[in-house]
Amino acid sequence: MTASDDGINDAGGNDASALGGRPGRNPFNTSASCTLTVRGGYIFIDANGDGLDINGPITMSGGTVIVNGPTENMNCAIDGSGSFELTSGVLIAVSSAGMAQVPTNSLSQSSAALRLGSAVPAGALVHIESTDGEDLLTFLPTKAYQSIVLSTAEPSRRHDVRRLRWR
Numbered sequence: 001m002t003a004s005d006d007g008i009n010d011a012g013g014n015d016a017s018a019l020g021g022r023p024g025r026n027p028f029n030t031s032a033s034c035t036l037t038v039r040g041g042y043i044f045i046d047a048n049g050d051g052l053d054i055n056g057p058i059t060m061s062g063g064t065v066i067v068n069g070p071t072e073n074m075n076c077a078i079d080g081s082g083s084f085e086l087t088s089g090v091l092i093a094v095s096s097a098g099m100a101q102v103p104t105n106s107l108s109q110s111s112a113a114l115r116l117g118s119a120v121p122a123g124a125l126v127h128i129e130s131t132d133g134e135d136l137l138t139f140l141p142t143k144a145y146q147s148i149v150l151s152t153a154e155p156s157r158r159h160d161v162r163r164l165r166w167r
Contacts, residue, residue: 001043001044001045001046002046002047003045003046003047003048003049004048004049005047005048005049006047006049006050006051006052006053007045007046007047007049007050007051007052007053007067008036008043008045008051008052008053008054009049009050009053009054010034010035010036010053010054010055010056033056034054034055034056035054035056035057035058035059036052036054036056036057036058036059036080037058037059037060037061038058038059038060038061038062038063038065038089039061039062039063040062040063040089041063041064042063042064043063043064043065043066044066045065045066045067045068045069046068046069046142046143047067047068047069047070047075047077048069048070048071048072048075049070049075050070050075050076050077050078050079051067051068051069051070051076051077051078051079051093051095052065052067052077052078052079052080053079053080054079054080054081055080055081056080056081056082057080057082057083057084057085058078058080058082058083058084058085059084059085059086059087060084060085060086060087060088060089060091060103061087061088061089062088062089063089063090064089064090064091064092065089065090065091065092065093066092066093067092067093067094067095068094068095068141068142068143069094069095069142069143070095070096070143071095071096071119071143071144071145072096072098073096073097073098073099074098074099075095075096075098075099076095076096076098076099076100076101076147077093077094077095077100077101077147077149078093078100078101078102078149079099079101080101083104083105084101084102084103084104084105085103085104085105086103086105086109086111086151087108087109088108088109089151090151090152091103091111091149091150091151092137092139092148092149092150093147093148093149094126094139094141094143094145094147094148094149095143095145095146095147096119096145096146096147097115097116097146097147100113100115100146100147100149101149102149103149103151109151109152110136110151110152111149111150111151111152112128112136112148112149112150112151113147113148113149113150114128114147114148114149115146115147116145116146116147116148118146119144119145119146120144120145120146121144122141122142122143122144122145123140123141123142124141124145125138125139125140126138126139126140126141126145126148127139128148128150136150136152137150137152
C-alpha cells in the first residue's frame with residue numbers, strides 16, 4: 001500500500017490535516033481498544049505519515065511486515081502506544097529516527113534496531129550480516145532513512161549484528 005499519510009491507522013485522525021485548520025487538533029483515539037494483530041500474510045507499506053499508527057498494543061505472530069518511510073521526524077514507521085509483542089514473523093521498518101519505535105517484547109526471535117547519525121538517501125542499499133558473516137538482510141529502501149528495525153523468525157538462533165553497510 002502507498003499512503004500519502006499513515007499506512008494503517010487505528011488511531012483515527014489525519015496527521016496531514018487539522019480540525020479548523022489548526023495543527024495538533026485532530027481527534028486521535030487514545031483508547032486501549034485500538035489494536036493491531038498480524039498473524040500471517042504480507043503487508044508492504046510506503047507511507048508519508050506513520051507506517052503503522054496504532055494507539056494501543058500491537059501483536060505479531062507471523063507473516064511479513066515491511067514499512068518504508070516516513071522521512072519526517074514527527075512520524076515513524078511504527079507508532080504504537082503500549083506493547084508491541086512480536087513472537088514470529090519478519091519485520092523490516094526503515095524511516096526517520098525522530099520517533100522510531102521497536103518491539104517491546106521479542107524474546108522468541110532475533111531483533112535489531114539501528115539508529116544512524118544522519119539520514120541516508122533513498123536507494124542506498126541496507127545490508128546487515130551477523131558476526132559469522134551470515135546475510136541477515138539486504139534491502140533497498142524507497143525513501144531516505146535514519147532508523148532501521150529488523151526482526152526475523154529464527155527462534156533457535158540469536159544473531160550478533162556487527163555491521164551495517166549502505167551503497
